[in-house]
Amino acid sequence: MPPTNRIYLDNAATSWPKPAAVYDAVDRYMRKNGAPAGRGTYGEAIEVERLVSESRKQIADLIGVSDSKRIIFTSNGTDSLNLALHGLLRAGDHVVTTVCEHNSVLRPLRQLEKNRDVTVTRVECGASGIVDATAFEAAVNSNTKLFVLTQASNVTGAIQPAETIGRIANSRGIRFLIDAAQSLGHVPLNAIELRAHLIAAPGHKGLLGPLGTGVLYVAPGVEAYLHATRQGGTGTLSETDYQPMTMPDKYESGNHNVPGIVGLGAALTYLTERGVKHIALHEQELTSRLLNGFLSLDNVTIYGPHDAKQRVGVVSINIEGYDPQEVATMLDTAYSIQVRSGFHCAPLMHEKLSTRDCGGTVRFSVGAFTTHEHVDRAIQAVSEIAASAI
């Protein structure tokens, strides 16, 4: 658990603290094993390969997928999204996405518009940040190849109707990529029920693993048209200078971040034992408490749905009379409360929320280890800052 005087409410950036088993697993691997994965026949190398395979299987189990070779390890959520977007899209393809996306979706798409003649429709969301699924359908044209959706916004916390959008995508023969950066590990997620072709997620947020880890789920058959964006040593088929086409080697060139993946495995054991369903309930309860606390304050604006059931544990606010950066600094220096201020890498979302010209928002994000006391202290701090602005 964190030192008592530090209240960490920046879990949307990366989760902290991690389960104790994560620190132990990383330390144990670094001190006692240290071998590369998939590249040796001595005892430690075989053991580490087992640990990496086990982490892969745990991710597959978590998202309801039977073949763990469909899970690709990457460096972070951004890396997974780049592989999916650059690997999938060809000249002339049309993509439908939303104004709620993170720059890890928006920027690769801008690049592909510029350099590969890809066209993009960015559908709007409603005032609370929720997208109408029928807007995806309405945006489809004869060249539409891909829908891209952030399942939960890192600004408003709003949960999108991913299952409905997945159904539309599949009925129209369109591929569906989900950015699960703010949902995986926070709410139950099943790749099959969502009809997702690709799911990109960091390992270091809701999955509670170390920074420098990420995953990409690739549905059966998708590898036939998903190009590898990097080539190199995989430890397999070393007698040839052609990239292997087998899963997951096709997309996993270079030595793995084994300390990170082993730590992620330990985090997944914790997540599975505690249960994502229970974590979701815990975070929903905290979010509801936070929302109710902020709603009771006069000069505080809350962005996103006011019903905690429609959100993950991300709550953005502004206090009248204060710049978001000033609020974040006051929270840190006077209250030891750590939050994030600014645009949260989601510029189009701020246009929609009209928070572009006021410097964005102050974002509080709870996690698996956040307590009621943390939330109450955050509400008290915000109420004192808000009162001082009058």
Ligand SMILES: Cc1ncc(COP(=O)(O)O)c(C=O)c1O
């Ligand atoms: C919605 C969303 N997508 C993608 C990312 C990128 O994840 P990473 O920081 O692991 O690259 C983030 C991170 O904040 C995010 O919130």
